[in-house]
Amino acid sequence: MTPEAKNSASDDMQIHVVKQAYYEPEYVGLEYRKLWPRVWQMACREEELQEVGDHVTYDIGNESIIVVRSSPDTINAFHNVCRHRGRRLVDGSGSMASFPCKFHGWRWSLDGQNEHVTQIEDWCGTLDDQDLSLPSIRVETWAGFVFVNFDADAETLLDYLGEAAETLDPFRLDTMRYRWRKWLKMPCNWKVALEAFNEGYHVAITHFQLNRFGASKFASRTAGKHGTFYADTSDTLSNSMKGSHTKKSPPPGADVAATMAGFTDYLKSAIDSNGSDSIRYAAQVLPTLVTSEMSPAEVSGKMMEIAAGIDEKRGVPWPSITMEQYQKAGTDWHIFPNMVLLPMASNCLGYRARPFENDPDSCIFEVYQLERMPESEVPTTENLRNDDIYDEDFWGEILLQDFQQMEGTHKGNKSSSYARPQLNPRQETTLNHFHRVYHEYLND
Ligand code: FES
Ligand SMILES: [Fe+2]
Numbered sequence: 001m002t003p004e005a006k007n008s009a010s011d012d013m014q015i016h017v018v019k020q021a022y023y024e025p026e027y028v029g030l031e032y033r034k035l036w037p038r039v040w041q042m043a044c045r046e047e048e049l050q051e052v053g054d055h056v057t058y059d060i061g062n063e064s065i066i067v068v069r070s071s072p073d074t075i076n077a078f079h080n081v082c083r084h085r086g087r088r089l090v091d092g093s094g095s096m097a098s099f100p101c102k103f104h105g106w107r108w109s110l111d112g113q114n115e116h117v118t119q120i121e122d123w124c125g126t127l128d129d130q131d132l133s134l135p136s137i138r139v140e141t142w143a144g145f146v147f148v149n150f151d152a153d154a155e156t157l158l159d160y161l162g163e164a165a166e167t168l169d170p171f172r173l174d175t176m177r178y179r180w181r182k183w184l185k186m187p188c189n190w191k192v193a194l195e196a197f198n199e200g201y202h203v204a205i206t207h208f209q210l211n212r213f214g215a216s217k218f219a220s221r222t223a224g225k226h227g228t229f230y231a232d233t234s235d236t237l238s239n240s241m242k243g244s245h246t247k248k249s250p251p252p253g254a255d256v257a258a259t260m261a262g263f264t265d266y267l268k269s270a271i272d273s274n275g276s277d278s279i280r281y282a283a284q285v286l287p288t289l290v291t292s293e294m295s296p297a298e299v300s301g302k303m304m305e306i307a308a309g310i311d312e313k314r315g316v317p318w319p320s321i322t323m324e325q326y327q328k329a330g331t332d333w334h335i336f337p338n339m340v341l342l343p344m345a346s347n348c349l350g351y352r353a354r355p356f357e358n359d360p361d362s363c364i365f366e367v368y369q370l371e372r373m374p375e376s377e378v379p380t381t382e383n384l385r386n387d388d389i390y391d392e393d394f395w396g397e398i399l400l401q402d403f404q405q406m407e408g409t410h411k412g413n414k415s416s417s418y419a420r421p422q423l424n425p426r427q428e429t430t431l432n433h434f435h436r437v438y439h440e441y442l443n444d
Helices: 002-010 025-038 158-162 161-170 190-194 208-213 236-243 253-270 279-290 298-315 323-329 392-413 429-443
Strands: 041-045 054-059 063-071 074-077 093-094 113-116 138-140 143-151 177-186 218-221 226-231 330-335 339-343 348-356 359-371 383-385
Touching: 002 218, 002 253, 025 339, 025 348, 025 359, 025 429, 041 054, 063 143, 074 143, 074 208, 093 359, 138 158, 161 218, 161 330, 161 339, 177 392, 190 348, 190 392, 190 429, 208 253, 218 429, 226 236, 226 429, 236 339, 253 279, 253 298, 253 392
Parallel strands: 177 383
Antiparallel strands: 041 143, 054 063, 054 093, 063 074, 074 138, 138 143, 177 359, 218 226, 226 330, 330 339, 339 348, 348 359
């Protein structure tokens, strides 16, 4: 057991989950009053705001926010509400020179100042400039993500992220771009959806087909408000993919290389993530370049070296990431409250979950792939919606398997026979910690 896992397992055996939080409407209200107004929430990526006037709307409960590039160096966030009679000003995302209201034509500049009131003479000078401006909320950026916070007194984003930011910074997610984005309205509470990606305990069973590439066990630990899990054994493929050391006697290098080639191929077809074209290409040529004496870590290191070389030639060199930094980053990070990141040197898989309006039984769930690619190859991505959780062609085998757990878990939570979860103290620390921090917000 690593020191971190030991600490996290023994620190806190109390279960912090209150099952009613998954489905009672009062918790939706509590979250909207006590949680969402006070946390840093990822609203969009900076790449969506390249030109002045580019904007994205971010909705959470009754609140809608316009995140906009107001000038080449300034991103602002405003409440997306007309100051006349409250109409939403903009929908979705796009680019505008100003924000006109469709109802009676009032208009705001990109920095939230009112530019026009239709037939202003009828107010006889009674309109107050302050009441006319769009109220702003805090906006800060990290790793190419734009975060907003409704709380003017909240700690800075970097203080809030703490160790999560320090650990993920070497991966330079800011220099990656969206490869694809997908979302759906999921028939479960947002916390149930999030928690399908907040532990690795389910992997060997829910994703049983991954066992053929090397069985994985995971350990988890907390980091400030956040949590992370990582491969627990030193000889799993997921660990060797990150280039870690192994203490066990290595299987023949050629076999490891063939397994890696099969694994990267499978990931391409089953989720189109957790890898990039450069890594897949490297994995395919790997079996011809390794010897049977090489350890899994050496085979993995060779694959990463080839992939990094390919990307360097494409003009997107990888940042230098030390072995310790890879190991510390592990597999998966949960950023409180509703963001999950699985970072790799050339790509990052991301998830975001949030409530759907006032319904505790459904949520908006989003998945995206970030990838390191030359600016000339960055695709124009749309956030594609597909509510069919059985559409394997669209979602791929791995997400389909995750989705199949969610509605059943959500419904099972409501059973009178079930009082609370029994969490694996080693592998599900992240989940328990999430509920501890969640209730701290709700009770504060
Ligand atoms: S509601 Fe917007 S101008 Fe009237
Ligand atoms: Fe999963």
